[in-house]
Amino acid sequence: MQAKLRKIDHNLIKLLGERISILSKLKPLSVQEQLSDVTSLLAKFGVPDSVWENIVISCVATLNTVCTSPDSLKPRRVTVVGGRGAMGQFFTQQLFVAGHDVSILEKDDWNYASSLLAEAELVLVCVPTEFTLDVIRNLSKYLAPTTALADITSIKTPIVQVMLEHHAGPVMGLHPMFGPGVKSFLSQKIVVCPGREYNAFQWLLDLVESKGGKLIVCTPEDHDQIMIAIQAIRHFCTFSLGVFMAEAGIDIGLSLEFSSPIYRLEIDIVSRLFAQDPSLYVDILLASEERRKTIGRLTSTYSRLADMVAQKDKAALIQEFEGTQSVFREEAARALKESNYVINALSTFLAATEVEQRSVCHSAEDSVSET
Incomplete structure (x- = not known):
């Protein structure tokens, strides 16, 4: 069976190479166009839509490299x-x-x-x-x-x-x-x-x-200004959430058993930060006076909102929500599309992980029974 599986894999890889080559010669096709005409075929052979969608998206993504390869290379x-x-x-x-x-x-x-x-x-x-x-x-x-x-x-x-x-x-x-x-x-x-x-x-x-x-060209000054939002504020939020959860004694593993994919992604981001060199992130937070002041303003916002929660001021909280909602409205469609894809991809990954874990458990049980 393993030899048969390897043969199928080799054929799939060859066909994927041909698919990418053909895509590179066609006018751009949207992912949806490439999905629409195979739905019944997927159902017939028991292939989930998400599997085919991931293949199509991956093939399209490779065109970013296939179409822009340098004509020549001078070793440096x-x-x-x-x-x-x-x-x-x-x-x-x-x-x-x-x-x-x-x-x-x-x-x-x-x-x-x-x-x-x-x-x-x-x-x-x-x-x-x-x-x-x-x-x-x-x-x-x-x-x-x-x-x-x-x-x-x-x-x-x-x-x-x-x-x-x-x-x-x-x-x-x-x-x-x-x-x-x-x-x-x-x-x-x-x-x-x-x-x-x-x-x-x-x-x-x-x-x-x-x-x-993707290259983004800007002045050093403009870079440092936008990094206040992209790095300093974001890392401080992640850092603070991790510290709070540790101090509160929250069982992270147990919480994941009950969690939605979105919560899992948030915990993954927190865990990822704390898995790395602390000096790197502390340096980012402390890099400039402007970053430190901005983090201070962020904590003031936290305090203001926390006071509304403590006072059960529903009207004020809704007003804050709606006022902020208008700022993010233009990004809503993009955010939903991207986050939905990430959630679906994570769900697929978790399903595969569960299959692997069951396989390991079965192998261990078989070994015990043989002894």
């Missing part, structure tokens, strides 16, 4: 400072797979800094924010005037400024808007903050886009 010499860290490993892997000559400089390698940095065409700094400024100052003396220097930290204004001050060559600030858990650039966003000689980084930006990544 790259040194990733902090290349064994979580994000450093991601960029090292992506650059290596793309055919570039990648070296790694870690904190214990500074005796070799001259050889690792002097010949590099790109030096990419992937160290924690708290060390980035000092690292840039230390490595700049080894760089050739033509070496492109970039960083990937979540704070841009002071770091881009230091790179410009200490390196006379090409400078760019980058901020990947994703964590180390992703497997590729597909549909991932990277903020690009030009510093000097933008064209020196064009091959790197082309690589990101060729793999389906």
Whole structure:
């Protein structure tokens, strides 16, 4: 049976490759158009709609990479400072797979800094924010005037400024808007903050886009301003919820047994934050006075709303709800569509996990019975 399953898998992969190839040559087809004419066929063969929908969406998504592959590749010499860290490993892997000559400089390698940095065409700094400024100052003396220097930290204004001050060559600030858990650039966003000689980084930006990544170009100042909402406020909310649930002694595992998919996703986000390096998130919260003040205003909003709840002021709470509702109304359709897909995908994943767990339990029971 396993051999038969492998044969089916090989045939499916071949057919999916053909499907993607044909899609790339057709005028754009919506996902709904690709689903509408197979409903009865899915039912006939017992294939859930969600399985086929995921296949169709995945095939469409690959067109982001298939249609934008670079025509040619010139291998570059790259040194990733902090290349064994979580994000450093991601960029090292992506650059290596793309055919570039990648070296790694870690904190214990500074005796070799001259050889690792002097010949590099790109030096990419992937160290924690708290060390980035000092690292840039230390490595700049080894760089050739033509070496492109970039960083990937979540704070841009002071770091881009230091790179410009200490390196006379090409400078760019980058901020990947994703964590180390992703497997590729597909549909991932990277903020690009030009510093000097933008064209020196064009091959790197082309690589990101060729793999389906999205580039957002802005000034370091604009980046830091919008990150107050995207990072500081959001992480503080997540951090606060986790601290509260821990202090309240809530049984997270038991709560998941009763939970809706939305609650599970929220707990996943909280758990994901607390599974990572605390200094990274604390640095994000404390990065600037403006971030700290904004978090203070957020806590004031919490207090104001909590007072309404304590006073059972239903009218005031509804007024707050409706006033805020108008701000988010334009995004409602998009949010429902995206969140519904995430919920359905999570439900499918959980169903598969349950099957795997039952299989493991049955295997364990069989082993016990044999002994």
